[in-house]
Amino acid sequence: MIVVMKQRSSEDDLKRVVDLAKSFDFETNISKGAEKTIVGIIGDNVYERREAFEALNCVEEVIPVLKPFKLVSKEFHPEKTVIEIGTEKIGEKFQFIAGPCSVESKDQMEREAEFLSNLGIKFLRGGAFKPRTSPYAFQGLGIDGLKILKEVGEKYDMRIVSEMMAPEDISIFEEYVDVIQVGTRNMQNYRLLEQLGHSTKPVMLKRGFMSTVEEWLLAGEYLYYHGNSQIILCERGIRTFEKYTRNTLDISAVPLVKILSHLPIIVDLSHATGRRDLIPPLAKAVVAVGADGVMIEVHENPEKALSDGQQSLNFEEFASTYDTSMDLVKMMEEI
Numbered sequence: 239m240i241v242v243m244k245q246r247s248s249e250d251d252l253k254r255v256v257d258l259a260k261s262f263d264f265e266t267n268i269s270k271g272a273e274k275t276i277v278g279i280i281g282d283n284v285y286e287r288r289e290a291f292e293a294l295n296c297v298e299e300v301i302p303v304l305k306p307f308k309l310v311s312k313e314f315h316p317e318k319t320v321i322e323i324g325t326e327k328i329g330e331k332f333q334f335i336a337g338p339c340s341v342e343s344k345d346q347m348e349r350e351a352e353f354l355s356n357l358g359i360k361f362l363r364g365g366a367f368k369p370r371t372s373p374y375a376f377q378g379l380g381i382d383g384l385k386i387l388k389e390v391g392e393k394y395d396m397r398i399v400s401e402m403m404a405p406e407d408i409s410i411f412e413e414y415v416d417v418i419q420v421g422t423r424n425m426q427n428y429r430l431l432e433q434l435g436h437s438t439k440p441v442m443l444k445r446g447f448m449s450t451v452e453e454w455l456l457a458g459e460y461l462y463y464h465g466n467s468q469i470i471l472c473e474r475g476i477r478t479f480e481k482y483t484r485n486t487l488d489i490s491a492v493p494l495v496k497i498l499s500h501l502p503i504i505v506d507l508s509h510a511t512g513r514r515d516l517i518p519p520l521a522k523a524v525v526a527v528g529a530d531g532v533m534i535e536v537h538e539n540p541e542k543a544l545s546d547g548q549q550s551l552n553f554e555e556f557a558s559t560y561d562t563s564m565d566l567v568k569m570m571e572e573i
């Protein structure tokens with residue numbers, strides 16, 4: 239449930255609410271907004287204790303949260319969450335995350351980073367541990383790939399986003415990566431989510447390709463519950479009967495998540511479509527629908543890419559998509 243504090247209530251008032259919750263063994267989560275301060279309270283049969291909270295004269299009202307997810311919900315935290323990654327932020331201005339599907343070599347990543355950072359892109363992606371459907375497909379460079387990412391990221395002042403598949407890899411990811419990606423296949427790997435919940439690194443949580451928005455938010459709840467509130471949601475398409483596209487982009491998930499949750503949400507257009515030609519028009523839709531950013535796979539020579547070339551833009555295509563999207567971002571800011 240949530241306890242809405244009366245306006246002008248003091249820090250002492252807040253402490254009284256938190257202490258009362260503690261006396262019942264409940265957990266609390268404070269959200270201080272511009273207008274109201276809200277204390278989210280979680281525990282067994284919590285709403286049965288509402289009268290004790292209502293009796294405090296600093297409490298305006300007590301409201302049950304009937305949704306299965308609590309900490310990630312808008313009720314618990316009406317203010318939008320902004321994730322800080324070094325000097326960069328996700329959840330404030332529209333951001334691009336770009337880079338190849340897989341890290342292939344140091345030279346390749348140098349050229350990518352040079353090109354993208356010159357455009358003004360601050361987030362560089364690249365897979366080093368790849369979740370490939372076939373065991374015969376390129377599996378990624380592993381830790382060597384992470385080392386390349388870190389070196390190149392430092393040189394070009396870019397934040398690194400890369401996917402972690404196994405809980406035991408946490409220490410190397412914490413060393414080399416700025417944002418740890420949870421891939422679509424692992425959205426419901428609860429041991430992985432628990433491990434990342436204990437991490438201090440921001441997590442980009444992709445939507446499972448067979449998952450509902452509620453299951454996705456509950457996966458986010460795992461991260462939050464275990465201690466990590468730095469979560470970026472990433473819609474990357476879901477599996478439907480349509481065969482022309484690799485997945486079906488659920489664009490409605492963006493405004494829906496914004497109604498349900500305070501977490502930032504971005505859209506991965508490469509995996510959502512599986513097709514290079516659909517990325518430029520859909521990038522406009524992503525900006526227009528109010529997402530916090532977009533992720534696009536970019537490769538200097540998509541035909542030669544070791545993975546996902548068919549859904550990667552070349553440098554020229556990416557630059558033009560970036561320009562058009564940024565024009566639209568500016569227009570959106572004016573309306």
Ligand code: PEP
Pocket residue numbers: 339365369401420421422423444474506509
């Ligand atoms: C990726 O980002 O390279 C990736 C494998 O994505 P997903 O988990 O969405 O398929």
Ligand code: MN
Pocket residue numbers: 339340509535545546
């Ligand atoms: Mn890919």
